[in-house]
Amino acid sequence: MRDVPQNRIEKSAITVWKISGLIYTFIFLFLTIGLAVLGILYDWSYWLAGIGLGITVLMTGLAIFLIPPLRWRRWRYQLYDQEIYIQHGILIVKRTLVPMVRVQHVDTKQGPILRKFKLASLEVSTAATIHEIPALKLSEAEALRDQISVLARVEQNDI
Secondary structure (H helix, E strand, O other): EEEOOEEEEOOOOHHHHHHHHHHHEEEEHHHHHHHHHHHHOOOOOHHHHHHHHHHHHHHHHHHHHHHHHHHHOOOHHHHHHHEEEEEOOOOOOEEEEEEEEHHEEEEEEOOOHHOOEEEEEEEEEEOOOOEEEEEEEEEHHHHHHHHHHHHHHHHHHHO
């Protein structure tokens, strides 16, 4: 069995994921408030709003405080001449080998939260799937994208 990949994503990914979790939590909070208002207007039982509030509190704890650090700890990647080795997961750790000969194109993407932290995600596309390495420094993601592109081209020319 192979060793664990050595390269980690940026530590600021934890903050990015916490902000994303906070946004999703607000959506659930507004839904819970909506349930409470509907309960008052239509004389429904308050247990619906109570369940919604409980779920919102649970999701807040998980999405903001527990999952981001665990997710960061597991995310690793390694670039070899013949393949890309990716590891991620929280409870179930998934290790993926992407052969360079299967790589069709490589993209970097950056949303508003990633842009604020000067981060980008790298997407490696094969015929069947897209593999993503999230939250890399922008310069590192661009250099990795270019390096994978060159390695994939060399591999396909050798066939």
